[in-house]
Amino acid sequence: MSEVQPDPRGAPAPAVSARGLRKVYGDVVALARLELDVWPGEFFTLLGPSGSGKTTTLRLIAGFERPDAGGVALDGVDVTSRPPYQRDVNTVFQDYALFPHMTIAENVAYGLMVNGVGRRARAARAAEALRLVQLAELGARKPIQLSGGQRQRVALARALVNRPRVLLLDEPLGALDLKLRQDMQLELKRIQRELSEDVTFVYVTHDQDEALTMSDRIAVFSTGRIEQVGTPREIYERPANEFVAGFVGTSNVVARDGRRCTVRPEKIRLLPPDAAAPDGELSELGVVREVVYLGATTRYVVALDNGETLVAMRQNDESEDGAASEERGRRVRLAWRAQHMTAVDGFAAADAQREHEEVPQ
Amino acid sequence: MARVALRVWVALIVLFLLFPILLIALYAFNESNVQSWPLPGLSTKWFASTFHNEAMRQALWLSVRAALIATTIAIVLGSMAAFAVHRFRFFGRETVSFLLVLPLALPGIITGMALNSFFAWGTVDFSLTTIVIGHATFCIVTVYNNALARLRRTQTSLVEASMDLGADGWQTFRHVTLPMVATALVAGGLLAFALSFDEVIVTTFTAGAQNTLPLWIFGNIRLGQQLPQVNVVVLMVIVVTIVPVTLAQRLTRDTGVLRTGTGRGRADASTHAAVAAEPAP
Missing domain, CATH: 2.40.50.100 (RNA polymerase II/Efflux pump adaptor protein, barrel-sandwich hybrid domain)
Incomplete structure (x- = not known):
């Protein structure tokens, strides 16, 4: 559906690009020939109802799944056949996926440890990441001792500590209550601004308000394909079709x-x-x-x-x-x-x- | 009223289960070598004589070695089988799972007879090895069941998170998977040890002329010999088995498995079954 759009800032290659991405589970087509370009530094949201293929897209970018056809490139380099640990992306999981047997500091430092960063540098960078999410004093606790909102922040710090080019977020606020969710939306925007232009956020949600609040651009998904890509204003003011009109806002259709x-x-x-x-x-x-x-x-x-x-x-x-x-x-x-x-x-x-x-x- | 009745009933059941054991414990301190009531007096003299009994010591040493080796084999093979069945989808996976659990359901006498015929057919002499093989058949199950149950209630996203953060397969296994199942493996191993240590039926068919401790007890009771020493040994076996079983229950109770609001990785908390400390798969 979507055509390749030129980068407004003139970057040499998209931070993330998907070409003809296809994924089938049994006889269910999760993704049908997906085309997508995310530009460096963008807050890009994949918005759609459950089962529309947005999480599958995220998992294909992270490398947890292999596509049945097509490929994924990061910064212009094809990574389709690389395992997750050889891709410069990190993920914030919907259920946070914190390691229960490690302390918060160990959780955050995990990516540094497996990449061979020395103990002292590890501790310093983990502390810095925890400061970024305003949990500097909780490093010695275990995940089970934290609230849902705090775990969410730890998951974010852990994913950011490796300084990835692309941060993938899979409905990270889904388990939080409304007030906390709204606070975290603004918090995420602040963190992205603080991290300079380098980190690209790819965010999955089914919540249209969240998508409109946070995104630079939104891709609206339905049944394994993208219905429209555009800024929140474009998506809302100029929906491309009835599905987008109805999913983002109220469908007010007349002949x-x-x-x-x-x-x-x-x-x-x-x-x-x-x-x-x-x-x-x-x-x-x-x-x-x-x-x-x-x-x-x-x-x-x-x-x-x-x-x-x-x-x-x-x-x-x-x-x-x-x-x-x-x-x-x-x-x-x-x-x-x-x-x-x-x-x-x-x-x-x-x-x-x-x-x-x-x-x- | 109903509460009082219930308590009395529970007390009666516990008494019914534990009274014979208490009786043996009491007899172990019996002054006389005749089991008659009331006891003529209390003494610890049978403990000393039991520990000087060469046949008993040999039996004890054989039992300990058999249990240790069988437990080691069970931990290695049981955990490997659990990892494979959990991680991969391969042809015959269900069959492998079924065959592994089968010795638990199969009457010991059938396992014992089958092994006995097999060793005879292969002209294998009975030895420590044959005892260990017999014990390993059911010890593997306890470790396998515990490890698999733990793996199944561990969030799959933990492994993905580890890989996502840059850990390869081996690092993920070492830093995430193994620590997550470690207590389940230890618990399974302790149960395996306890099962092996007091096994009689399979051992009867695979020990040949050797005596493990339970066989020594069994033989002496059947012949009515050295009954005071048997009581001492039984008391010892009870203590030796209760300790690992209690530890195993402790280990599987506080697993620290995280339960998030999304409902994934939720497990039932019934970790009290005596044989399989974790809910069977």
Whole structure:
């Protein structure tokens, strides 16, 4: 699906590149001819539902699995046939995979030890890595004595201590509760900034908010292929197809001029039914079917007169403004700007993508 | 009320199980060489005479050597088999697994007879070697079961993490896999030692004219000879077997196996079976 995109910073070769990657388990095609380029220093996210092939992609990059076809290159060097210990990548595992019989300091220093780094240098670099994740004082503990969030940080420090070119993260925040997860998202961004431009992050998640929060670019996966690659803004504002529109955000699909189009809920304004449609805007009449109060925002599910359904979202910043007219069963006029509408039928997807890439950011 | 009844019931069961052993322990201190009740008096004189009994000492020494060698073989072969079955998918893997566990289920008399016929057919003279071979058949299982159970409840990501951090296959085995299963191997070895040390049936068919300690006890009881010394020896055997079994249970209880919130590597905690200290695979 995705074409090879030029590196914005002009690096000689992608930090990670996958060419025609294919992986089959029994009669399940986990990956079908995957093409992917990740540029040095990027925070690149593989986003998709479970079983979409994102973790398989990560495991192929790390070397835990061998592809059935195609290859993986790191910095332009083909590593397809190399075992994991001969690849300059390190992984943060979903279950952390800390060695239970070693202390935290020993866990972090493990990569240095097996690579023959001397005892003193090892201790110094392990301590430095633990400082980076703000656990400097816990080196003597065993993994079982740490909380989930602390184990997560240790796993991160252990993966970073070898100073890999590429850091792979397999749903590293999946086991944490929401608050901790949000803190760690910002923490990860801080750590990446602190590590200079050199370390490339490849991050696997099924959480669209996480992907939008952290990524420089996102690849959206579905059933073993990439549906779209782009910045969070591109993915959200210009979804290439209905799958992307629905997986990242709310799928608000309507038919217009014989094409399937999507418009994001927060772009839709609710007006009184007798109000005239503003110039240059599209508008539809309908009935409010459902009102969901979400704290900062309120969601309105509106059944249009033409039989379609649209979701509109509004900030709860104006309490006096016509609350009565927005209750369930009321007739409303929905209005949105033409440029907020994106065609998402398969045929138009490539168009939308190409058209958008020409626009300078 | 129900609680009291339950406690009494449990106490009765424990008494039923332990009373004969207590009786033997008491008889070991019997002053007389006739087992009659009440005991005419208490004495430790049988201990000295037992330790000076040359036949007993030879039997004890044979038993200790047989158990040590059988345990060593069991630890080496049992752990290797467990690693292979756990790590690789090969043709006949299930069969190998089944055949390894079979001696545990097979009546000892069948194992013993089969080995006996085999040695006769191959004109192999009975010796320490034949005893050790007989014992190794069931000792390997205990180590194999323990090691495999431990491997199965160890996160697979640990091995991957090690390789990912730059360790090759051998380094990963040395620094991660082996330490993870070490206590299981020791526990399996201790159980193997205990099993070998008091084995009678298979030994009967593979020892020929030699006497291991259990055979010596068995022979003396059958002939009604040296009963006070037998009591002393039995008490000794009980102590020698209880120690490794208790240690084995200790070792398999606190494994430090990490359980993360993702639910992987979760294992059931039933580590109390006497023969297989870890849940059997």
